[in-house]
Amino acid sequence: MDIxxxxxxxxxxxxxxxxxxxxxxxxxxxxxxxxxxxxxxxNIKAVFDDKEGFNSxxxxxxxxxxxxxxxxxxxxxxxxxxxxxxxxxxxVMELMNLGLGSCWVALxxxxxxxx
Numbered sequence: 481m482d483i484x485x486x487x488x489x490x491x492x493x494x495x496x497x498x499x500x501x502x503x504x505x506x507x508x509x510x511x512x513x514x515x516x517x518x519x520x521x522x523n524i525k526a527v528f529d530d531k532e533g534f535n536s537x538x539x540x541x542x543x544x545x546x547x548x549x550x551x552x553x554x555x556x557x558x559x560x561x562x563x564x565x566x567x568x569x570x571x572v573m574e575l576m577n578l579g580l581g582s583c584w585v586a587l588x589x590x591x592x593x594x595x
Contacts, residue, residue: 486576492522493581505578512550512586520567522555523539544585 481489485486501509505592506528527533527550551571553564568584573583 481577483573485587486573490572490576491581493542493582494583496548496581498546498548501580508578509575516567516571518553518570520563522528522553522563522567524554524567524571525552526550527552544583564586 506526509526513524516522517524529548530550531548533550534544551568553568555563557563571580
């Protein structure tokens with residue numbers, strides 16, 4: 481699927497199927513994250529099979545369900561929001577191409593459970 485088709489199909493997902501992501505798909509995601517980290521100087525981390533990352537009151541308020549896999553966007557710099565947004569959307573399009581939905585989140589996750 482080309483990038484324009486992916487952009488038109490893109491939508492936020494808050495309810496996920498409680499099903500493990502195939503290892504071959506996890507490897508592709510980790511490769512894409514590594515590529516983006518090298519290109520951007522960010523320190524993005526892919527987290528898989530973590531049922532506690534979204535175990536918080538705000539996550540329940542945000543109506544998130546079965547969030548067991550997520551990307552942590554982190555880095556330093558004055559233009560961090562712009563860089564995270566640009567490269568984060570690049571990864572979101574890769575996820576869409578793999579058949580995975582996503583949703584941008586801030587403050588809804590459980591910080592003490594994210595390593």
